[in-house]
Amino acid sequence: MIRGIASGLDEGRTTHLMEELCREAAAFRFEVAPNPCVGAAVFAGGREVGRGFHRRWGGPHAEVEALSAAAGSDAPRERWDLLIVTLEPCSSLGKTGPCVEAILASGISRVVVGALDPDPRHRGAGIERLRSNGVEVVLLEGTAPLERVAPHFARWTSADRLRRPRPWMIAKWAQTRSGQLTPPVGVGEGRWISTTASLEEVAVLRGRVDAIVSGVGTVLADDPRFCVRPPGDIGAAPLRVILDSCLRTPPEAAMLRSPAPGEGVGAVHFLSLVGVGAARAEALRAAGSSVHGLHGAESGGHVSLSAVEAWLWDAGVRRVLLEAGPTLLRACLAAGAVDQVRVYTGAVNGGRGPSMGEWLGSATLDGRAERECGEDAVLEGFPRPV
Numbered sequence: 018m019i020r021g022i023a024s025g026l027d028e029g030r031t032t033h034l035m036e037e038l039c040r041e042a043a044a045f046r047f048e049v050a051p052n053p054c055v056g057a058a059v060f061a062g063g064r065e066v067g068r069g070f071h072r073r074w075g076g077p078h079a080e081v082e083a084l085s086a087a088a089g090s091d092a093p094r095e096r097w098d099l100l101i102v103t104l105e106p107c108s109s110l111g112k113t114g115p116c117v118e119a120i121l122a123s124g125i126s127r128v129v130v131g132a133l134d135p136d137p138r139h140r141g142a143g144i145e146r147l148r149s150n151g152v153e154v155v156l157l158e159g160t161a162p163l164e165r166v167a168p169h170f171a172r173w174t175s176a177d178r179l180r181r182p183r184p185w186m187i188a189k190w191a192q193t194r195s196g197q198l199t200p201p202v203g204v205g206e207g208r209w210i211s212t213t214a215s216l217e218e219v220a221v222l223r224g225r226v227d228a229i230v231s232g233v234g235t236v237l238a239d240d241p242r243f244c245v246r247p248p249g250d251i252g253a254a255p256l257r258v259i260l261d262s263c264l265r266t267p268p269e270a271a272m273l274r275s276p277a278p279g280e281g282v283g284a285v286h287f288l289s290l291v292g293v294g295a296a297r298a299e300a301l302r303a304a305g306s307s308v309h310g311l312h313g314a315e316s317g318g319h320v321s322l323s324a325v326e327a328w329l330w331d332a333g334v335r336r337v338l339l340e341a342g343p344t345l346l347r348a349c350l351a352a353g354a355v356d357q358v359r360v361y362t363g364a365v366n367g368g369r370g371p372s373m374g375e376w377l378g379s380a381t382l383d384g385r386a387e388r389e390c391g392e393d394a395v396l397e398g399f400p401r402p403v
């Protein structure tokens with residue numbers, strides 16, 4: 018029996034529970050990234066009375082979910098005596114309140130933690146705050162290794178990333194069976210590859226990022242709106258950021274029109290090369306957008322991707338959805354700027370433009386998962402840095 022674990026829960030059962038919580042938590046990895054996957058369970062006298070998980074980025078943390086599940090159980094709060102959690106509870110204010118405060122408010126007297134927070138700015142702080150308030154904390158290191166449960170979080174909190182912060186970038190694209198991003202002429206109005214079910218999933222994803230990033234090639238070819246429609250959260254529409262080095266976007270672009278009823282739209286920002294086309298910049302500003310001059314890439318005449326990342330970070334953007342054509346998509350993948358991919362392969366043969374097949378064939382995707390959405394095949398994963 019580990020000292021501090023409630024009666025009825027020996028080390029073997031606790032370790033088994035920890036593994037179960039880790040496994041279930043990891044199922045939400047693509048929804049929570051860059052946040053960690055976390056699971057938690059509340060006990061009363063050795064009986065589990067509430068279980069919770071961090072299910073989506075910006076949503077409640079696992080501890081808070083477990084506590085509210087316990088509140089809905091038949092066990093009165095004064096009998097709750099133990100919380101098991103796979104990762105050290107957070108002690109700082111993020112998108113949600115600190116979990117340590119919720120645990121302290123619950124009156125739980127013992128907490129078993131599976132792993133320390135890897136972020137050196139917070140490591141140990143949650144445990145220390147609990148202990149200094151009289152809560153007994155047992156650290157069962159090795160039972161919830163982050164490299165297995167949430168390897169993406171280890172990347173997010175790596176020394177390099179903390180030194181030069183950049184947003185978490187999710188690249189999403191739809192491709193034909195041959196890996197091309199544009200369907201053959203005459204199919205899907207020359208534009209659509211995936212089915213309605215996939216478009217609805219993307220609408221939800223758009224409502225869960227801070228910004229959508231695309232290239233001027235897509236704007237000129239498709240005249241997209243990049244809006245959020247139901248079932249996405251239209252009240253949480255992300256910024257729309259277009260990489261347009263020479264400001265080729267016409268001020269009449271659909272993106273610059275007012276939202277239609279039932280549509281959520283974020284502010285539009287064009288990132289161009291410093292000093293290009295003052296008159297074009299003025300016309301785009303007059304149409305309601307903002308234009309920002311960035312320095313160019315060393316390799317060519319485009320805006321520099323690292324300058325784009327720095328601009329996004331300074332604008333408060335932490336989670337980005339890249340919805341670009343093959344030119345910008347491949348540039349971001351080659352630069353190692355993409356942290357996560359979601360690829361919809363529609364039931365369409367052939368297509369136009371370069372294929373993503375070669376990249377997909379050579380990339381290693383951590384946490385890789387394949388599933389179906391309507392008639393489309395969906396592939397998700399975290400590209401391993403090269």
Ligand SMILES: NC(=O)c1ccc[n+]([C@@H]2O[C@H](COP(=O)([O-])OP(=O)(O)OC[C@H]3O[C@@H](n4cnc5c(N)ncnc54)[C@H](OP(=O)(O)O)[C@@H]3O)[C@@H](O)[C@H]2O)c1
Nearest residue numbers: 190191198232234235238260262319341342343344345348
């Ligand atoms: N199936 C899908 O998921 C999907 C999604 C989006 C688009 N598409 C299709 O893709 C096609 C358009 O492809 P595209 O490749 O022209 O569009 P794109 O990748 O969205 O835009 C490319 C443009 O981005 C600009 N850019 C700015 N900074 C860049 C950088 N650092 N590196 C690379 N490019 C940079 C470049 O123009 P400047 O140099 O002028 O800035 C470049 O020409 C359309 O047919 C569209 O329907 C498909």
